[in-house]
Each structure stands twice: as C-alpha cells, then as structure tokens.
Amino acid sequence: MAASTDNYIQTFRSAIARIFHANGAVVGGGFLVSGRTRNYILTCAHVVTSALSLPEDIVEAPSNDIYLDGSAPQKQRLNEIFNDFKEFAWRIERCLKELQFFKDNSRRLRVVIAARCLIDLPLDRTFPKLTLSPFNWEVIQDTATKYLKPIEMTSESLALLAAHLLYLTGGHPGGIAEALKVYRGGGYTVNLFLNSYGNQLWEKNLKKCRDQIRESLTKENNYLYESIEKLSIFPIINSSCILKEAVQRFKLPFSDDSFKLNTELTKTSIFTRDKTIIKDGMTRRLLVIGLLRESSPESFQELCKEAAEIC
Incomplete structure (x- = not known):
C-alpha cells in the first residue's frame, strides 16, 4: 500500500x-x-x-x-556558471601542477568557491556542495568565544555581545568580523559597544550592502521597493490575508490590490511563492535594520505594532 x-x-x-x-x-x-x-x-x-x-x-x-521547468532561464544560467567553474578548476589544476612546490610535495589542494547564489546548483554535479549554517545567535556566540579568547569575558557577557551583534548586523558575516575586530582592540564593555559603535558599523559596512540590495531591486521595479522594505518586517508571509492586511495598513502603493502586489513581488529576485516569501533571511534583516536606522523610532515601532496585529 x-x-x-x-x-x-x-x-x-x-x-x-x-x-x-x-x-x-x-x-x-x-x-x-x-x-x-x-x-x-x-x-x-x-x-x-x-x-x-x-x-x-x-x-x-x-x-x-x-x-x-527544465527550460527556465535561471537554470540555463546555472548550467553556464557550472561549466565555467569546471573550466576554472581545470585551469587551476594545470597551473598548480607546474609549480615546483607541488612537484616536490604530494600535498592536496582544496579550492572553495563560495556564494549564496550557488545554492541552486544541481546536487549531482562534480563539485561537492557544503551548505553553511546561517549566522544566528548560536553561531555568532561561538565565533565570538573563539575570537575573543585572549580577553577575559564571562559566558553571560559573550551571550549578550552575540545578541548585540545579531541586532547590529542582522547576521552579516562581514559586519560581524569587523565588529569583533573593533571590540577586541577597543577596550569596550558590551553595553558601551552597542551604544557607541552601532551607527559607525552601519555607515561603514552595512549601509553599502543595503544600498546594493536597493539598487538591484529598484532596477527590477522601482515602485516596488517601498513595499518590499516594509514587508521585510515579516519573517514569513504564508497567507494571502496577511498580504491583504499589509497593503491596507502599511498604505502600500497598490490601491488595495494585494493579488497584483503578490504577482509583482514574485517577479523580483528575492521573493518566491514559497511559505518563506523572502528567500534570503540576511537580505530581509538588512532591510529591516535600514528601516530602523533611517526612520524615526516612533514610526518603526508603529510599523512593528501593525505587523504584530496582522499576525
């Protein structure tokens, strides 16, 4: 049966x-x-x-x-990328075989090609795929514990610092690395670090990443960005009712037509009809951080309150 x-x-x-x-x-x-x-x-x-x-x-x-399926332009492009990778790997192998170091030493070489867009490459290809864990609170705490080992910190302070780093960076690895470097060399307390370094970290590192996201999305559809930015408040939008309520409460530019908004969103690079509407959690968090940094605390709190009532 x-x-x-x-x-x-x-x-x-x-x-x-x-x-x-x-x-x-x-x-x-x-x-x-x-x-x-x-x-x-x-x-x-x-x-x-x-x-x-x-x-x-x-x-x-x-x-x-x-x-x-099977003829999608995205899959065609992925196949082109994969073929380029194969050629790239073969060229590296040929070049390294000519180096005296590898002629004299029978050592293995590992080449790691990393990018978020490669997650969609077929699993049955030559390259083994290693899916990295997201930079959540546990991963950040473990990273901070190892990097800040020379500094005497209690487990409570490390846990609090990890929470601050997740709040400040949204889990962006470049932002986390820069923040840990500054913390290690600056003689900060955890709370002082949050209050004194947060704006500098945003302006120096993360704002540029957010602006790149904005540029790519406005190229796809300029008037959609406001909707995408406000909808990033929701980690998951798994109901048409949520989208319909958001159109009305957030005053999104779609004349109460949530179906049209849904259709337009699925044409963008970061949205899908899957249960998790935004594919990339880090992208979503960077958009939320930008919304928090560049709007008044009152308007941001009101937006969050409206989102909580919708859910």
Missing part, C-alpha cells in the same frame, strides 16, 4: 510544472493534461500575462514562448 501511495505521489508531482518569468522568477504553476496527439499545460490567464509581462486585460492570444 505504501509503495502504491508513493508511486501515486510521484506521478502527481511529475504532472506539475512551474512557470517562469524571463528574469527567472516563478510566477505560477500549471498542470499537465494529456491529449490524443499532444500534451498541454493548464494554467490561469494571469500567470501567462505575468510570465510574458503583458497587461492583465489583454484580449489577443499571446504567441511568445513561456519558460517551464
């Missing part, structure tokens, strides 16, 4: 297709329908218009190609 159920589920999954916008974002789904002479993908009209960037009230039947 279990095997039969597994087969049924596998068959059902194989009949579902994701539909992509030309920029690689998922805009909807469809179902495979078998005909006598050919197969079809059944989906909604608004998914087609979103995939082709057409007006929703268009009457003429579109003739452009639509990207489905």
